[in-house]
Amino acid sequence: MSESEFEFDDDTETSADNVVLRVDDLQKRFGGLVATDHATFEVERGTITGLIGPNGAGKSTIFNLISGFYDPDGGSVEVNGVDVTGAEPYQVADHGLIRTFQTPRKLEGMTVREAMLVGPRNQPGESFIKLFTSPGEVGEHESKSLADAQRILEEFELDHLATQPATDISGGQMKLVELARAMLAEPEVLLLDEPVAGVNPTLRKDLAEQIRRLNEQGTTFLLIEHDMEFVMDLADPVIVLDQGSVLMEGPPQRVQSDPRVIEAYLGGGT
Amino acid sequence: MADASTDGDVPPEADADAEDDPGYWASLTVAEKGVVAFIGLFAALLVALLVTGGLGPAYFLYIVGLAGMYALLSFGLNAQWGFTGLINFSVAAFFGIGAYGAALMSGSTSPIAGGFNPMYGLVVALVAAAVLAVIIGIPTLRLRADYLAIASLGLAEVVRLVILNQREWTNGSAGVRGIPSFFEGWPVLSTFPEAMPGLEIVVIPGSPILLETSFWSALLNVALVLAFVGVSYFVLKRAHRSPWGRVLRTIRSDEDLARALGKNTYSFKMQSFVLGSLIMALAGVFYAHLNLFVSPGDLDPITTFYVWVAVILGGSGSNRGALFGGVLVVTIREGTRFLNELQVPVGISPVRFVELPIDPAPMRLLLIGVVIILVMRFRPQGVLPPQRELIWPSSVDESTPKTPKSGVRESKAGDTDE
């Protein structure tokens, strides 16, 4: 990430150093339905934080509120110590937060490689003017992006798909491509919405390994997941959401044994 | 550029193909061959008509000018619909703004300014189109695709009503006359048509082809439209395969995905909308100086749909498709005129036509309607859809170590760069 992008006020707030995402008293209503009800939590830098909760607990709504897809009715969201409440998604991304979607999004008429190249942020070639004033710079950056894309595809063992049409690969592979592409945006914190939903067990393990590897390289993760085994294995801490607000949070073992969580969510079977 | 031969592990048949060097023709898809054949036949027909005197040379050039104009309009719409997926049904409004901008600045009967050098008209027209694009874009570009269609058609109607009814600005239904040629006031070019001698070329004895002043001024118009088309094509081609164009294509496919990746999609959509509108206005400016008269009738919504036919026929998202579609639509438009008319229209532009025995308007409407239905039924992706991987040209070769094992469907080996 270029330094200039983050010259905000991370010096003024020292306590924010360790907190990459702060959600404070967030509220959202849809008509009569309260989807997010005074939700408050923090995500610490360098963690893989899990967000679990029963269906309808408002997990996806929180993702949409954090990433700027919805405007909250109340409360605030801070990314890297900067208040991004009500900001547009691209402004939130400017502060280092990128998200993925639950159902993989396929790009028609593009190869996997082209679809990957949408990932890098602030490409000079995305400025219409620069295409004509400094084509050299555009070309240079494009070469770099291509090389980065190739490298990441190799790391994900997806390079054999590079020139396949993006619409022709399986849903599970697309999930991996999405994660790989999100990494090209060099996020500080990455929000993953059900990364292994509909992914078969083998790819599931691949995904877990990749997430762990990227986390060790410094990316913070916040992930929604229904697969308890996956989330309990990977995430620490785990935040439990119920009826739009935070029921509890803590390390996976404590969450799993908490009676309130069992009552509201896990049930006897697990 | 057959780089397949540099790769060791292609199957033997492919190797053999590469060594045979099948040449340009064999490398084309069926549709491309059809288009090339069509263009060849069409050109032959035109030459035949020219030579036999069935088509006056000035009128021929007038049609070439119109074809260039439609190509420009198609480029403009392609930049909006083809690239970004914006359903703009206000093409006629931007065309009209361009035409009126030029006419009101340079026309002698202009109620506002008038008499200015056409270059000022060009600038004013483009600025006005950009302003209008932003005004229409602000409320509509946040809407769903089909809402944009309806809203833009409605707003185009507002523009037409204003031009029709604000007589003190536009002369209302009387239109603006006395528009000079675009090169008026330019050194050499302004007097070029008069300075050229009248030529008489005899190909078939008894029917000489006369090249008079009207021919030379029409030739200048063609040069002008070719310049406009050339510049637009260059700009769009570069934009289309750039990261900028890639964001637009992402928006077309899935806008939320583009947003999640940190793209300011509203801004990109606005840029695409304004760019397309500017090219449409350019077509309008050219039209004013081609026809030398503009009226509110030029803003009829039918123009919008002619251009839509051109773009979907050519292949959405494909610049060469838009070019082809634009030419084809003029053929339909002028062809219906031509079919009903046995006499050759003559005259200095504006070219005037004899009253026709049958009203060609509904026939043309019918034809356009049928073409739309048939294209959507049998070839919804258009005749020349885009089919190559679009990556900034200079970057592809150096950064991709491996030759694609299998490319984008329908694409040909080594064709990432044309």
Place this chain on the structure above:
Amino acid sequence: MPLLEYLANGLVFSSIIVLGSIGLSLIYSIAGFANFAHGDTMTVGAYAALVTFGTVGGLGGAVLGLPYGFFVALLVGLSAAVVVALVTERFVYKPLDVGSIGLLITSIGVAFVYRAVVQIRFGADFTRYGIQAVRPIEALVPYGIRVTVHDVAIVISAFVLVAGLHVLLQHTDLGRKMRAMADNPDLARVSGIRTNRIKLLAWVIGAGLAGAGGVFLGLFNQLAPRMGFNLLLLIFAAVILGGIGSVYGAMLGGFLIGMINQLTPILSDIRLLTDFGAYLPYVPDSVGITIGIEYANAIAFVIMVAVLLVRPNGIAGEAV
């Protein structure tokens, strides 16, 4: 004070717009696309009625100043619109393999074909039904309201048709099936609803109402090949205002747009951009926009866009 008269005219014009907008909305929610041929379907209805009325003529007595023959013509116009729409659905839309935007574009081609055929057969000029014009209702004239019994007939007929549709949708199994299909076509099919029939029914109702609206439009104004297309934008404005896909929203939107359209003369004292020429070189000082009736349609569009800015889903904004 002509306000009452404008309101009365607004009510009549609204009735016609509502007939058009309900059909458009119904087809949007069940066939799944914005049908740009809807306006020209109205034209087809109007011209079919013209031909019929020319044949059956006066035919006996009269109701509300309208000869029986007119009601025969109304039925024929309505049926013609239905038949034309069904034939189009069967041979044009059904075989298509394109999304909703592709269908939208196709419907423009269909609209052109309808209009071209009408124009080739009847010419581009205005025409009228051969029905004697009637004088405004005497009893209302003292209040400044000049409406004819024909206008009353339009309002009553439209009301009957709309009320009938409401009963159908809410209180019959057929109506429930239509709502189910608008809600979730795949699930409707899985549940055993014969969705093709429901889709055809939506076309029948939508085109039928449009045909009736076209016949009334011809009675209210006059007939021309462009009559339906010219009205289409107002109908779209109504549908969007009410929330696209919502039948009841379309009724409300149609009512509002019709009223606004006929109330435009009230605005004619307002001048926009007055004297703005004084601030620009070369522009005469007196330049300004006076909102005359020629801007009646423009106002509807501007209101539509303004509503979209504030409420992107329209006023009602819910499916059916």
Place this chain on the structure above:
Amino acid sequence: MSDHVLSLSSVDSGYGEVQVLDDLTMHLDAGEIVCLVGPNGAGKSTVLKTAFGLLTPWEGTVDFHGRDIGGMAPEDIVREGIGYVPQTDNVFGSLTIDENLRMGGVARSEGLGEVITELYDRFPILDEKRSAKARTLSGGQRQVLAFARALVMEPDVLLIDEPSAGLAPNTADEVFEDVVAVNELDTAILMVEQNATKGLNISDRGYVLDQGTVAYEGTADGLLDNEEVSKLYLGG
């Protein structure tokens, strides 16, 4: 020929040009619960769609009570006695609970009221909310409504696509209990389930699908105990 209620023989099927099922053969007997498991893209949902007429088999036959129903339209197959519960969007959100159930019975000529009353007795949560719009239901309640909607026709066979998808674990357990309850009404169930272990736990038999064909078949317990299956497909 056999007493299978539903059987697929050597079926090839797919979407557009893409083949998904490849020479697939399986059957369902009266009163059974059979679970289809396997990796993503193996064609589990495609089996249900082909059996239900949403896809036409390219090759092979789909046999229901000895009659070939391959390629019959879903709205006709419903009338033959098969019900289908899609994975997502399986209720009419803008219709009331009552209207949803009525839609389930459009193909019934008689006895609609009685069946619906019975279903209300069986699923009290629906009874409570009769005139509420279905979109106000929670995820688990929706799934119950979706089952009930399909049961109005009193089908011999119910095809269920991933009943636990998107549900919290405890809600999913409740839904599996409902599946068993439905089965006890003498309805044979063919179910696709991503959570293979839970799915097989309530099933009599199972098929493991891989690349469009049956890789393993057997009793549910047998499959759960099979080490190879467990390692390759159950993520164990």
